[in-house]
Each structure stands twice: as structure tokens, then as C-alpha cells.
Amino acid sequence: MSIGNEATPASTDKVDVIVVGGGNAGFTAAHAAAVRGRKVILLEKGNEDMAGGNSFYTAGATRIAHNGLADLLDWVEPDERHRCTEVPPYSADEYAADLAKVTEGRNDPELTKVLVEESQPTLRWLNSLGLKYRLMYERQAFERPDGSFLFWGGLHVGNVGGGEGLIADHTRVAAELGIDVRYGHAAQNLIVENGRVTGVVTNSPLGELSLRAESVILTAGGFEADPQLRREYLGEGWENAKVRGTPNNTGDMIAAALQVGAAKGGDWSTCHSVQWDAFTATNESNRELTNRLTRQSYPFGIIVNTEGKRFLDEGADFRNYTYAKYGKEILKQPGSVAYQIFDANLRPMLRTEEYDMPGISVEVADTLEELATKIGIDPEKLSKTVSDFNNSIDRGITFDPNIKDGRAAATEPAKSNWAAPIETGPFYAYGVTCGITFTFGGIKSDTHGRVLDSEGKHIEGLYVAGEMLGGLFSANYPGGSGLAAGCVFGRRAGVLA
Structure with missing residues (x-):
């Protein structure tokens, strides 16, 4: 028997399955x-x-393959807007292609195949248990001039009530199924007997406990909340990133799994990170504002650093395919701060739940020069950046936020879509920094969540799902695929455990 290098505490419980981590993946595994x-x-x-x-802090968006609106109406919540809504089909092949594109081909093909094929059936199953889903109009569609709605970007479905609603639904279902949910239990080590994982050592309100089970499923998240581990694996400067979600994901159970022989999986050098409110005092692990601290309407404006220079293509693709990598680009800028710039014509297009957030970091001015002074940028430099941008826009192409419209700005760097001039006051500057969501490196498993050792053999009794499962993502991430993966592989692990 072994538990790392520590003595075994007295045994207090014996059950069939222990799930470590109470987010979306953990609850799904427990339900299964x-x-x-x-x-x-x-x-x-x-x-x-x-x-x-981390699930509590999300918007609840979940990427699934489907055949269009008719394929969704029997299980998403009713909405009078459905009658004038177009939801393009999003096939499993498109899903897989998007994963391969944004990860530059570093996604595990077998894990990907399972994810894209089982995403919708798994959400339907969760819906049958009591989780509620809806079409995400405010995040994934714009109203067209004729009053209709067109969804875009392959991400269409989300939980009712966002991440908070997701966890509330999971918690209610867990109670209905008789699952013993124990809060304030920080798992520390795994118990191994005769080569098989047979339990968990946890610090609890009652002290250190040893809990025994036939199977243990690890769904305790990555290491993004530990600044030292971020610096070690992601690189210098990452210790300064803001933690978007839970402060509890410090990599303890990744270390515990590695200690009993688990192999590392996925890309340990990259992560999911976004543009995040830079100056709001409570801009880490905020339970009230959660995802509202993100700034995701950037494709319609421009982003400048503190030197007044643009440094990326804001319109390279739909937000769903760029937002998770642009936090890293902000981190590289002087002071790890940048500003999203919009004018009066663009301001009404910004997401209400994010840009009308109470206490938001924003400066407003009637002129660009005045705006530059307010945010500490040389007015001449900002004016030149905006002028060069405005003068390079192909104004012969119609601006259309529902499609990749090809309305480009031929400046440096180029803007590929949705280039709109910044010319009508008042002007707005939203300060953003890097907000880290989760790390992509984790534990290696097969497609059923069975943890593998360095020789590719299953460590008996041990399973993994959620953000601890490495192999699906690298460098970037298609929006909504994290919650989908948590559901799919959580369910798979729970079916076997």
C-alpha cells in the first residue's frame, strides 16, 4: 500500500466511485x-x-455537432425568436476540422473523434436528467435588418443561467441521484494497493481522511491558479496573468496522479487565456461578475498597446476561434496591458453583459487626442494608428457581423474582417490584460478516460476527465469545446468506473 511518501490515515468510508472535483466534468461523471x-x-x-x-465562471456555452435548428428544438428551452432564427448545421467533420485548425494539428485525433460524435447525445442525456439548455442569442447571433437572427461560429447552445445555472442544475440532479457531495474536501494523494488505485487522501473539515473506492475519477482542473507552476510551464510573465475562474485549481491532483505513475498528456506550455478587464479591483475569481469581466467584442474595433500600436488581427476569424489565444498576445505587450478602441457607431454592437458591467474599466472622450491622454498614450501615436487604419479600409465591401465579410484594412498588421472606421465621437477605450482560464497540459488517458502510464498501460482504478485530461487543445481553442469535453469524457469515465 502506498500514498506517496506519507502514512495512511484511518479509513473512514468505502464506496464504489470517488469523483475528485465538483465542476461540470465531475458532476457529469458522478451522474453517469x-x-x-x-x-x-x-x-x-x-x-x-x-x-x-471553473464551470461556475463560464457563460455555459457548449459546442456540439448538430444538423441545424430542427435538430435542437426538441430539447432546448422554447423561445419566441426560434420562428425567425437561422442556425446553420454544424457537422462532426466541421467540428473536428475546427479543432485541428486552431490547435495547428496538435489535437489527439482519437479524443477528437469521440468528442465531436458524442457531444450532442451527451447533452441530450444531461437534459433528460434535468439540465436545461437554450440558444445563446446574446452571444452568438445578431439581429438582421428584417428582424431575423443568424447564428455564427459553430457555437450555438448554452446552459440556462450560464455557468451558475449549470452548476445549480448539476447540484440538484446529484441530490436526486443520491450522490454524496462533500464540500471543503481538498484531495491530496491517491491510495494505491497492489498496483491499483483504491482511494483518496483528503483534507476535510474533520481533518485528514482516507476514503476508499473501487474507482477514482479525477476532474480537479489544471494548474492555472498556481503562479509558480504557470511560470515554470508557460514561461516568464505568466505569473502576472489574472485568474478568471476558481482559485482552487492549483494542480494538486495532477501531481498526485504523476506520483503514482500517470503519464503527462497534452501541451503543458500553452493555455486558454482571454482579454480580461485590466483595472477593476476585483478582477480575479469574481463570483458575482464571473464571465462578464471578459471583453469579447474586439473583432469590431481595434486593439492598441500602451505605445498606441496595433499588434494583432482583430478580425482574423469569428471570436470563437481567436479569443482563447489573444490573452497571451496581451501579456506580451508593455505592462501586459492593451486597450480596445471603439467609436460611437460601434459602441451599440458591444455585448451588453460585458461592456455594461458595473465598475468596468473604460475611458470615454469626445476626441481621440483626449482619449489618448486619459489612457496615457501619446496622442500623436494613437491618432496616426487610427488614421492609417481608417484610410486602409476597403469600404466597397458591406460590413456584416454575421459572416466573415472580408471587409479588410490593408494596414500593418492587417485586419481581415469587420474593419470599420474609428471616426465618430465619443470614443471608448477599454483596458484589458491577460485572464487565464485553464491550462492545456494534463494527464494522459485513452478515449474512455482511463489514465495511462508511460508505457501506455491503464492504471487500474484511475480515470480522468475535464481540464485535467490532456490532449485535446494546444495553443488555441474553439469556444465551448471545454464544457463539451467535460460532459463527454466525464460521462465516459462514469460509465466505466
Whole structure:
């Protein structure tokens, strides 16, 4: 018997399955085990008022393959707008192609195949248990002049109530299924007997406990909340990133899995990071504002650093395919700060839930020169950047936010789509920095979530899902695929455990 190098605490419980981590993947795994009649304990590191992992902080958007609106109407919540809505089909092949494109081909093809094929069936199953989903009009569609709506970017469905609603639904279902959810239990080590994982050592409100089970499913997230690990694996400067989600994802159970022989999986040098409110005082792990601290309407304006220079293509693709890599680009800028710039014509297009957030970091001015002074940028430099941008726009192409419209700005760097002139006051500057969501490196498994060792053999009794599962993402990420992966591989692990 072994638990790292520590002595074994007294055994207090024996169940069929222990799930470590109370986010979307953990609850899904617990549900899948419980509906099979398994006795399940779910351990959540956070106290009840800090529970839910990163999932609580999300908008609830979940990427699935489907055949269009008719394929969704029987399980998403009713909405009178459905009658005038167009939802383009999003095939499994398109899903797989998007994953390969944004990860530059570094996504595991077998994990990808399972994800894209089982994404919709898994959400339908969760819906049958009591989770509620809807079409995400405010995030993934714009109203057209005729009053109709067109969805874009392959990401169309989300949880009712966002991440908070997702966790509330999961918690209610867990109670209905008889799952023993224990808050304030910080798992530390795995118990191994005769080569098989047979339990977990956890710090709890009652002290250190040893919990025994036939199977353990690890869904405890990445290491993004540990600044030292970020610096070690992601590189210098990453210790300064703001933690978007839970402060509890410090990599403890990744270390525990590695200690018992698990192999590393995925890309440990990259992560999901976004443009994040730079100056709001409570801009880390904010349970009230959660995802509202993101700034995701950037494709319609320009982004400049503190030297007044643009440094990326704001319109390279739909936001869903660029937002998770642009936080890194902000981190590289002087002071790890940049500003999203919009004018009066663009301001009404910005997402209400994000850009009308209470306490938002914004400066407003009637002229660009005055705006530059307010944000500490040389007025001449900002004016020249904006002038060069405005003068390079192909104004013969109609601006259309629902499609990649090809309305480009031929400046340096180029803007490929949605180039609109910044010319009508008042002007707006939103300060952004890098907000880290989750790390892409984790534990290696097969397609059923069975943890593998360095020789590719299953470590008996040990499973992994959620952000701890390495191999799906690298460098970038298609929006909504994280929650989808948590559902799919959480369910798969729970079916076997």
C-alpha cells in the first residue's frame, strides 16, 4: 500500500466511485456512475459558497455537432425568436476540422473523434436528467435588418443561467441521484494497493481522511491558479496573468496522479487565456461578475498597446476561434496591458453583459487626442494608428457581423474582417490584460478516460476527465469545446468506473 511518501490515515468510508472535483466534468461523471446504481462520493475542494470549479465562471456555452435548428428544438428551452432564427448545421467533420485548425494539428485525433460524435447525445442525456439548455442569442447571433437572427461560429447552445445555472442544475440532479457531495474536501494523494488505485487522501473539515473506492475519477482542473507552476510551464510573465475562474485549481491532483505513475498528456506550455478587464479591483475569481469581466467584442474595433500600436488581427476569424489565444498576445505587450478602441457607431454592437458591467474599466472622450491622454498614450501615436487604419479600409465591401465579410484594412498588421472606421465621437477605450482560464497540459488517458502510464498501460482504478485530461487543445481553442469535453469524457469515465 502506498500514498506517496506519507502514512495512511484511518479509513473512514468505502464506496464504489470517488469523483475528485465538483465542476461540470465531475458532476457529469458522478451522474453517469450513479444512474448505473453505483454509490458515489464527489469531493469538492471549495466550500459550498466557492464550489463549481471553473464551470461556475463560464457563460455555459457548449459546442456540439448538430444538423441545424430542427435538430435542437426538441430539447432546448422554447423561445419566441426560434420562428425567425437561422442556425446553420454544424457537422462532426466541421467540428473536428475546427479543432485541428486552431490547435495547428496538435489535437489527439482519437479524443477528437469521440468528442465531436458524442457531444450532442451527451447533452441530450444531461437534459433528460434535468439540465436545461437554450440558444445563446446574446452571444452568438445578431439581429438582421428584417428582424431575423443568424447564428455564427459553430457555437450555438448554452446552459440556462450560464455557468451558475449549470452548476445549480448539476447540484440538484446529484441530490436526486443520491450522490454524496462533500464540500471543503481538498484531495491530496491517491491510495494505491497492489498496483491499483483504491482511494483518496483528503483534507476535510474533520481533518485528514482516507476514503476508499473501487474507482477514482479525477476532474480537479489544471494548474492555472498556481503562479509558480504557470511560470515554470508557460514561461516568464505568466505569473502576472489574472485568474478568471476558481482559485482552487492549483494542480494538486495532477501531481498526485504523476506520483503514482500517470503519464503527462497534452501541451503543458500553452493555455486558454482571454482579454480580461485590466483595472477593476476585483478582477480575479469574481463570483458575482464571473464571465462578464471578459471583453469579447474586439473583432469590431481595434486593439492598441500602451505605445498606441496595433499588434494583432482583430478580425482574423469569428471570436470563437481567436479569443482563447489573444490573452497571451496581451501579456506580451508593455505592462501586459492593451486597450480596445471603439467609436460611437460601434459602441451599440458591444455585448451588453460585458461592456455594461458595473465598475468596468473604460475611458470615454469626445476626441481621440483626449482619449489618448486619459489612457496615457501619446496622442500623436494613437491618432496616426487610427488614421492609417481608417484610410486602409476597403469600404466597397458591406460590413456584416454575421459572416466573415472580408471587409479588410490593408494596414500593418492587417485586419481581415469587420474593419470599420474609428471616426465618430465619443470614443471608448477599454483596458484589458491577460485572464487565464485553464491550462492545456494534463494527464494522459485513452478515449474512455482511463489514465495511462508511460508505457501506455491503464492504471487500474484511475480515470480522468475535464481540464485535467490532456490532449485535446494546444495553443488555441474553439469556444465551448471545454464544457463539451467535460460532459463527454466525464460521462465516459462514469460509465466505466
